[in-house]
Amino acid sequence: MHTSIIQTLAQELNVAPGQVNTAVTLLDDGNTVPFIARYRKEATQGLDDSQLRTLETRLVYLRELDARRDTILKSIDEQGKLTEGLRRDIVAAESKNRLEDLYLPYKPKRRTKGQIAIEAGLEPLADTLWHDPSQTPETTAAPFVVPDKGVADTKAALDGARAIMMERLAEDASLLETLRQYLKQYAVLRATVVAGQEDAGAKFKDYFDHQESIAKVPSHRALAMLRGRNEGVLQLALIADPDQDPASKQSVCETMIAQHYQLSLGSAPADRWRQQVIAFAWRVKILMHLETEFMANLKERAENDAIDVFAANLKDVLMAAPAGPRCTLGIDPGLRTGCKVAVVDGTGKLLDTATIYPTAPRHDIDGASKVLRRFIKSHNVSLIAVGNGTASRETESFVTTLLKQADLSIQTVMVSEAGASVYSASELAANEFPDLDVSLRGAVSIARRLQDPLAELVKIDPKSIGVGQYQHDVSQHQLAKKLDAVVEDCVNAVGVDVNIASAPLLTRVAGLSQTMAQNIVAFRDENGRFNDRKTLLKVPRLGPKAYEQCAGFLRVMDGTNPLDRSGVHPETYPLVKHIAQKTSKAVDALVGNTGLLQSLTANDYANDTFGAITVADVLSELAKPGRDPRPEFKTATFADGINQISDLKPGMQLEGVVTNVTHFGAFVDVGVHQDGLVHISALSTRFVSDPREVVKAGDVVKVKVMEVDVARKRIGLSMRLDDTPEASEANAKARPTKQRESKAPKQQSSSSLGGSMADAFARAKRS
Missing domain, CATH: 1.10.3500.10 (Tex N-terminal region-like)
Structure with a gap:
């Protein structure tokens, strides 16, 4: 049966059977998908993490199918009814439905x-x-x-x-x-x-x-x-x-x-x-x-x-551009209970906290201004992150006014606070900040997720990040498995600084269990920073196999070996030394020497141990050691005076941030507490079959307001800026009823309904 599984997977993935056979062997030997995708390209002939994830999932299904097939054959044989023709049909069955159909007449059942x-x-x-x-x-x-x-x-x-x-x-x-x-x-x-x-x-x-x-x-x-x-x-x-x-x-x-x-x-x-x-x-x-x-x-x-949509959106959120290691002031907005403020340094260390009341009902503008001015001055704040929850626009307006009055050029960014409350009440947050009020922990999370979304969001259950579609209606086991795979792939794609990473972040590194991650942090706390990757082998319960899987994804910055800060795996260090010798360069002079490295030919350094694919990958990594695959940091600028849905008028052109992408369109935050929908037909002047062809979560986009329904809290938007609300309405009236199938939630919510967003959203049609 194993051969048939290999052939089936090869056909489904449109790759050679040998690639599949190697990948299956590697998986069965306990290798992780990130490790195989990154460091076993030679063996698999370049299967990427997406192909490997699909292969892994289908492999489980096909093996379960084989196991069920064996059970059925045994059951029918024991009944003395297994003919050669029936055996052939059962062996040839390619789905569980077909298999159960064949078994139906022989399946033990109650008397009928x-x-x-x-x-x-x-x-x-x-x-x-x-x-x-x-x-x-x-x-x-x-x-x-x-x-x-x-x-x-x-x-x-x-x-x-x-x-x-x-x-x-x-x-x-x-x-x-x-x-x-x-x-x-x-x-x-x-x-x-x-x-x-x-x-x-x-x-x-x-x-x-x-x-x-x-x-x-x-x-x-x-x-x-x-x-x-x-x-x-x-x-x-x-x-x-x-x-x-x-x-x-x-x-x-x-x-x-x-x-x-x-x-x-x-x-x-x-x-x-x-x-x-x-x-x-x-x-x-x-x-x-x-x-x-x-x-x-x-x-x-x-x-x-729905799970695939959630996974794709989650990947976009996790791989959003980091603002970097800059001192950041985070604000968790509120009304009656005030706005919670926390300042963290470039490494995310908490420096200061406070509660201010610049919004209703207190309107203590002066008191709030004094606190923020003091924090900005004493900690040299260079970024301000404002959570996008209740009173967010009012709070952002207050901050913007304060900065203008103080003539301070500090960038203010609206940050999604989805999951911040989950983190605040978690055991992890309690261990990290045992003496800090729960509400203030949320402000810390908001500040940190602007600095590095990936490093902070891994502390939260992915299901709480709120970029899903019908997440409560799907298999929670399958959802969790898919999202965990996304988080793992993202973390390993970026790499982790072993000397500053938290235990939750380390847990997501290929090959590391929760216990190993905690042991790394404990070892670091007791013995000081790691100076090289080899020291990881001294961490309790981190053996050779775990080291093999994780080492390439863990970075040691400013360590004794320059290769330790790159994505070059320790097993290929001999290859780098060989390249250095043949080019008459020291290893540290080789790292980052883009001009030289790009002039080298992989085949010139390939041998029986390291093939051309591995050599090419090492040369690429040496040219840009530890490169971050995430995009450049940029943010949307919300329009002044547009704070509530009632401030919107059809025809307005605004800048916003894509918060969620579904099969029927994209939701965009334009700064009014309610995301608007750009229906799939209004994403582009060309035909779009999948919204992700045009946008992804986190993108900064320009939109035009097509319709506003204040009572139902619905906003219709278009990214086709030549559209007009009047033309859109006329087109909708002329559109055959059967084609008007724009389906969308009542609001941007992971548990929202996928029904029609009123006929208004059907009007955002293709020209």
Whole structure:
């Protein structure tokens, strides 16, 4: 089975079987995905972390499929029913659905009506009537009437025979696959409102009478309808014949069943009985079975899409540009309880805290100004981070005015505070700041996440960062697994300074467990900074395998070995020495010598130990040692005087920050406490199939306000700055109703509904 798995994965990834085989071996040997992607390129011929993650996931599925296949073969063999043909079919099955279809007739189950009928001796009757329609059912059934066996009359005999045939049809793997393929192509998912739930379920009104191809339902609409069903507002049904004449008494699928068995149903004596068998089998057994399967597949597909959206957004947030090691003042805005202020130095060390009250109800502008002026002067603050929660715009306005009056050119940045409260109340924060008020810890987090989003956000459960779509409706296990992989890949892509990294950050480094990370910090606290990577081997419980996996991702700045601050792995240090010798340069003179390194040819230094791919990678790393893959730091400038949704007017052009990207568009923060939606059709003048082709979370963009609904807190935006609200409305009116499928949440929220954002958002259409 292993060979077939390798071949399948190779086809799915469109790579050579040898690459897959090597990657599987490396994974089985306990190597991490970041390590394989970064330091085993030679072996895998360049498989990247995305391909390896997909391979890892599919490998688990295919191995589970193989294990299930073995169990099924053993079960059928023990029953003495395993024919060579059946064995071939089971071995060839490529999905769990196909495998379970084949196993269905042999699967141990509770006594059914069909089994009871077989025990009563009715199987010959079923076979006779099914294969010879010239037989008269009542006459043929008469000899099978045996009251002692529960067959009281001919009707009972015919009912039993029908039950036998219904179960045969429902367990015919070939028939099920034929019907499954038809439903994939033609069936629709129909949603209707439960009577009496119209008012209570108003948020689902877009689906009160809705249907669309079940194979093409976007994930956000699927999850919205599934949530509506779970809340008792909607009824969902699989409609196999959406275009069928309502007057028709026979389903297209019933006709397909007859054709599958090459039955010509006419006026023969047993044809009416055979038609009943087919109709009952379809409506009572097969349709219910396939509807359950399709609904489960729809949910799984929608969940996977939603998880992928969350993962993509999370990666963008984690890989956002860091402001760098600059003294930063963080403000967690508030009203009644005041604004919490914390100052941290360039390394994130807490220097000072305070609570100020510049906003309602106190409006203590003078007192708040004195505190901030004192902090800025005494700590030489060069950045101010303002959380984007309650009173954020009022607080930012106060800070901006203060800086202007004091003639200070300090950059003020609005920072997402999603998850800050989670961190504040966490055990980690309590251990880090045992004597600090919980609310003040949030201000520290806000300041630090501006300095280095990745280093700070790894302390928070990724699910709390709030860039997901329907995150509470999806498998929490699968979501956590996917997000953890994203965090791990991001941390290792950037690299970690081992002498300043926190335990949570170190935990995300390839090969390090939570215990190892804590031991590194404890060792550092007791023995001082690490001067080289080799010293890591002295850390308790950090053995050779863990060292192999983590060493290349841990940086030792200003250490004894210049290579330790780069991404060059210790195992390739001999290669660097070889290059240095052949170029007559010292190793430290080689590091960063871009001109020389770019003139070298990898093949000239390749050997049996280090191939050309590895050499090229080392040369690239030496040219830009420890390079940070994250973009340059830049921020949006919110418009003055635009603090609330009521300040927005259609036609305004504003600058904002993309906070979330979904399948149907992007949400943009323009500084009014409520994110606006740029529908996918308004992202560009060209056709856009995936919003991430145009924007990602954290991007600074220019938008035009198309519509404002203050009562419903909805803002329609366009990135096509030539659009006008009037033209947009006219286009919407001319647009066919069937095409107006703009679906969006009521607000930018991880738990928001994926329903239509009113017809206004459908107006942001393609020109």
